[in-house]
Amino acid sequence: MKAGGHVALERSLLIRGATIVTVNDEQEVIEEGELLIEKGLITSVGRACDPPVGWRATKATRIIEARGKVVLPGLVNAHNHAAMSLFRGYADDLPLMQWLHEKIWPAESKMVEEDVYWGTALSVLEMVRGGTTTFADMYLFMDQVARVVKKVGTRAVLARGVTAGGTDPKLEETRRLVETWHKGAGGRIRAAVGPHAPYTCTPEFLQQVAGLAKELGVPAHIHVAETREEVQQIKERYGATPVQYLERSGLFDAPRVTAVHCVHLTGEDVKILADRRVGVVSCPGSNLKLAAGIAPLAKMVKAAIPIGLGTDGPASAGALDMWEQMRLAANLQKALTGEADAISAAQALEMATRGGARALGLDGQIGAIIPGLSADVIIVNAERAHFYPPHDVLSSLVYAGHPADVETVIVAGQPVMEERMLLNLDEREVLARSAERARELIKRAEESRGEDQAGSEVVPPVD
Amino acid sequence: MKAGGHVALERSLLIRGATIVTVNDEQEVIEEGELLIEKGLITSVGRACDPPVGWRATKATRIIEARGKVVLPGLVNAHNHAAMSLFRGYADDLPLMQWLHEKIWPAESKMVEEDVYWGTALSVLEMVRGGTTTFADMYLFMDQVARVVKKVGTRAVLARGVTAGGTDPKLEETRRLVETWHKGAGGRIRAAVGPHAPYTCTPEFLQQVAGLAKELGVPAHIHVAETREEVQQIKERYGATPVQYLERSGLFDAPRVTAVHCVHLTGEDVKILADRRVGVVSCPGSNLKLAAGIAPLAKMVKAAIPIGLGTDGPASAGALDMWEQMRLAANLQKALTGEADAISAAQALEMATRGGARALGLDGQIGAIIPGLSADVIIVNAERAHFYPPHDVLSSLVYAGHPADVETVIVAGQPVMEERMLLNLDEREVLARSAERARELIKRAEESRGEDQAGSEVVPPVD
Numbered sequence: 001m002k003a004g005g006h007v008a009l010e011r012s013l014l015i016r017g018a019t020i021v022t023v024n025d026e027q028e029v030i031e032e033g034e035l036l037i038e039k040g041l042i043t044s045v046g047r048a049c050d051p052p053v054g055w056r057a058t059k060a061t062r063i064i065e066a067r068g069k070v071v072l073p074g075l076v077n078a079h080n081h082a083a084m085s086l087f088r089g090y091a092d093d094l095p096l097m098q099w100l101h102e103k104i105w106p107a108e109s110k111m112v113e114e115d116v117y118w119g120t121a122l123s124v125l126e127m128v129r130g131g132t133t134t135f136a137d138m139y140l141f142m143d144q145v146a147r148v149v150k151k152v153g154t155r156a157v158l159a160r161g162v163t164a165g166g167t168d169p170k171l172e173e174t175r176r177l178v179e180t181w182h183k184g185a186g187g188r189i190r191a192a193v194g195p196h197a198p199y200t201c202t203p204e205f206l207q208q209v210a211g212l213a214k215e216l217g218v219p220a221h222i223h224v225a226e227t228r229e230e231v232q233q234i235k236e237r238y239g240a241t242p243v244q245y246l247e248r249s250g251l252f253d254a255p256r257v258t259a260v261h262c263v264h265l266t267g268e269d270v271k272i273l274a275d276r277r278v279g280v281v282s283c284p285g286s287n288l289k290l291a292a293g294i295a296p297l298a299k300m301v302k303a304a305i306p307i308g309l310g311t312d313g314p315a316s317a318g319a320l321d322m323w324e325q326m327r328l329a330a331n332l333q334k335a336l337t338g339e340a341d342a343i344s345a346a347q348a349l350e351m352a353t354r355g356g357a358r359a360l361g362l363d364g365q366i367g368a369i370i371p372g373l374s375a376d377v378i379i380v381n382a383e384r385a386h387f388y389p390p391h392d393v394l395s396s397l398v399y400a401g402h403p404a405d406v407e408t409v410i411v412a413g414q415p416v417m418e419e420r421m422l423l424n425l426d427e428r429e430v431l432a433r434s435a436e437r438a439r440e441l442i443k444r445a446e447e448s449r450g451e452d453q454a455g456s457e458v459v460p461p462v463d
Numbered sequence: 464m465k466a467g468g469h470v471a472l473e474r475s476l477l478i479r480g481a482t483i484v485t486v487n488d489e490q491e492v493i494e495e496g497e498l499l500i501e502k503g504l505i506t507s508v509g510r511a512c513d514p515p516v517g518w519r520a521t522k523a524t525r526i527i528e529a530r531g532k533v534v535l536p537g538l539v540n541a542h543n544h545a546a547m548s549l550f551r552g553y554a555d556d557l558p559l560m561q562w563l564h565e566k567i568w569p570a571e572s573k574m575v576e577e578d579v580y581w582g583t584a585l586s587v588l589e590m591v592r593g594g595t596t597t598f599a600d601m602y603l604f605m606d607q608v609a610r611v612v613k614k615v616g617t618r619a620v621l622a623r624g625v626t627a628g629g630t631d632p633k634l635e636e637t638r639r640l641v642e643t644w645h646k647g648a649g650g651r652i653r654a655a656v657g658p659h660a661p662y663t664c665t666p667e668f669l670q671q672v673a674g675l676a677k678e679l680g681v682p683a684h685i686h687v688a689e690t691r692e693e694v695q696q697i698k699e700r701y702g703a704t705p706v707q708y709l710e711r712s713g714l715f716d717a718p719r720v721t722a723v724h725c726v727h728l729t730g731e732d733v734k735i736l737a738d739r740r741v742g743v744v745s746c747p748g749s750n751l752k753l754a755a756g757i758a759p760l761a762k763m764v765k766a767a768i769p770i771g772l773g774t775d776g777p778a779s780a781g782a783l784d785m786w787e788q789m790r791l792a793a794n795l796q797k798a799l800t801g802e803a804d805a806i807s808a809a810q811a812l813e814m815a816t817r818g819g820a821r822a823l824g825l826d827g828q829i830g831a832i833i834p835g836l837s838a839d840v841i842i843v844n845a846e847r848a849h850f851y852p853p854h855d856v857l858s859s860l861v862y863a864g865h866p867a868d869v870e871t872v873i874v875a876g877q878p879v880m881e882e883r884m885l886l887n888l889d890e891r892e893v894l895a896r897s898a899e900r901a902r903e904l905i906k907r908a909e910e911s912r913g914e915d916q917a918g919s920e921v922v923p924p925v926d
Contacts, residue, residue: 085851092862093808288795289797289862318790319849319862319864320849321849331751332751334752334753335750335751338754340752340753341557344555345555385586386784389549389551389552390552391905392552395551395555395781399551399780400781401782430848431848439852
């Protein structure tokens with residue numbers, strides 16, 4: 001095992017012999033390709049036989065031989081509450097409101113910083129193993145999330161979840177998060193403002209949030225139109241759909257808005273999202289598991305809305321598996337529309353990479369294998385039964401790919417996992433510590449539930 | 464690597480230290496359990512501390528230490544067309560009828576026995592790697608499928624797909640299949656009759672098939688109510704739903720009927736299926752990918768219909784991943800009904816094991832870890848990030864499990880895969896040969912499509 005990728009930085013790296021899935025504008029796939037990485041950026045991608053043959057190798061201080069493998073952009077998990085891994089499997093198969101009120105919120109109210117650190121570490125470990133190089137996270141104690149990201153070497157967009165009411169620390173933590181971490185960890189961390197959802201934010205608060213986003217030059221990340229109940233509630237309260245409500249409140253004036261879920265939209269909502277260049281993140285697996293529904297992705301694609309995919313938090317998602325999100329994004333639309341070509345494999349792969357980058361405001365930085373972009377790439381072993389026969393690499397990846405197929409993960413030119421060995425994280429320690437934190441946290445929550453049975457304290461929802 | 468599990472038979476085997484998920488009537492989970500296997504059968508299951516402590520070990524000629532692992536019944540993939548792996552990824556994202564008429568049927572018409580052998584071997588390899596110990600298969604050249612099953616050591620229910628019209632060899636092949644293979648390969652192979660679907664079988668033909676099933680004492684395996692078009696067609700032709708049509712034709716008089724898909728059912732259909740003790744196999748992933756819809760599993764569960772899960776053939780399924788089928792079975796019902804507890808993790812796991820056994824007429828033989836049943840069990844490594852923290856093993860398996868988590872696969876007491884090493888199959892050979900067969904088959908099909916453009920020969924649909 002190599003000692004700390006961040007200690008011995010790779011200056012330049014050539015990956016050669018692989019099939020390269022570029023996700024560029026032409027969805028180009030290069031057989032027997034070569035990918036040259038210099039100072040963290042992709043500087044050249046092409047056929048190994050480009051004349052003069054072998055020129056890229058002369059520029060590389062290290063060469064990875066990848067014949068029989070597939071190289072593609074690192075996956076972008078564009079919505080998560082990573083530390084909620086501590087609650088995974090703790091209370092499944094319960095109705096949403098019972099799950100939140102009786103299980104999740106009481107436990108969250110007892111969380112301390114170390115819980116968030118180890119819960120996030122567990123999720124990041126799993127995400128890296130499955131090929132996720134960038135994730136967006138909305139939660140609390142975000143300094144701890146940033147610490148994990150810095151240590152592991154992945155990329156992240158971090159938002160402190162905030163609501164208008166209750167005991168919420170409002171926007172001070174957001175300002176501090178931006179000041180401390182935005183563009184930190186070698187540029188791998190971005191901060192965002194995180195107004196929780198239309199039903200937890202008043203119009204005044206949303207205006208305030210939009211103002212702060214503009215002032216700080218960061219995007220806003222918000223849950224929108226996740227459930228029918230939410231749509232109903234916002235209609236009753238404001239006489240508008242959740243999307244209309246956000247527009248009227250001025251939130252869409254933020255430099256970039258990432259609207260998560262968007263399961264229940266009107267035609268007018270789709271038009272607003274397109275006109276205001278809002279990025280949408282769909283979490284199809286979570287939307288099924290929490291009985292929310294199926295988002296109209298095919299319609300949004302037609303309206304040219306940038307669409308990314310996310311797992312949502314591990315307590316609602318189960319595994320943090322972006323491969324399954326790709327499959328669900330494509331296949332649920334086929335069932336929803338009755339058209340087997342509603343969303344293609346190429347479109348689903350784009351959502352999980354470049355689309356996610358766009359939705360998070362990272363366009364032009366990550367998401368494709370194009371010279372000039374950051375070298376966030378993964379290497380997949382395609383010599384496996386489920387990828388055979390090799391008729392069509394895009395179909396294979398989207399319809400048959402699994403997290404365990406990912407062998408090597410590179411972020412900003414630096415290996416984070418090699419041949420399934422995590423380079424910057426002690427896996428055993430993370431498993432043991434996260435299990436211990438989960439056990440103790442739930443013990444604290446269940447003990448105290450007896451005490452403040454009346455639910456005296458409203459816990460801010462951040463998930 | 465151990466030399467051929469079938470050569471050096473294990474007489475008795477103890478698996479100890481594992482969490483045992485029994486899928487018995489009480490859905491019992493045994494921590495630090497012991498599972499004793501003698502002469503291919505489960506003879507004892509219980510806690511390691513059962514007095515006198517250690518008694519089971521005295522009976523075992525071999526002991527597998529499985530601390531930190533989970534033992535569960537082998538998965539039952541209750542519907543497949545395994546050899547169609549040769550077409551996986553060949554023509555995705557096409558409308559169903561175009562896919563069949565322009566791509567799949569022309570290619571199938573050029574298939575020879577060796578294609579079916581290697582295509583099936585590829586699928587069986589993948590299925591074993593993912594923990595499937597029994598699969599049901601409906602295709603052509605079924606001798607070849609049986610040869611693979613015999614060699615690999617898995618269990619299977621095999622049906623020659625037959626239709627009333629065209630160039631189909633009708634029922635002679637079925638009779639020969641039963642005579643040659645039923646209860647063959649040490650009892651691991653069962654044969655069935657395989658009338659293709661309501662829309663390809665006349666009433667007279669169905670009667671004939673039911674008669675043959677009764678005469679030979681084997682079940683019938685049939686596609687039913689997969690698409691809206693099918694329901695429409697059968698209504699127009701016979702003035703009945705597909706289920707009503709099958710009942711009136713006498714098919715349900717067969718010793719056991721396995722009705723695959725059942726996506727579009729009326730309340731009356733559900734009642735008929737329940738009354739006639741028909742087993743249903745749902746293929747939720749295939750139903751999405753081919754834009755068929757979502758089967759009303761929760762309703763069928765309420766009606767106490769035995770339900771199994773299947774991947775369907777690899778050309779429609781992508782990966783042959785029973786873990787994803789479990790998740791889809793549970794989560795799609797949540798979205799369909801709006802109830803997060805519509806189908807629980809325990810129910811989904813039962814469908815993928817014991818329910819599948821029931822639906823295929825293998826009740827009392829496989830599907831649970833109960834003394835007296837065949838020792839078809841798998842060992843899963845639960846020391847992985849996506850299974851952490853270990854709050855609830857059933858939730859973990861269903862909502863976060865993947866094929867790659869399966870380490871060891873045992874069928875009828877004999878290891879078929881150990882520590883991810885296939886014991887009876889040369890993996891490299893299977894990958895190479897199946898890719899070669901696929902390439903040549905599709906070349907033949909595309910060349911001849913030019914010649915007999917008029918579609919002179921109708922190819923019997925078996926998928």
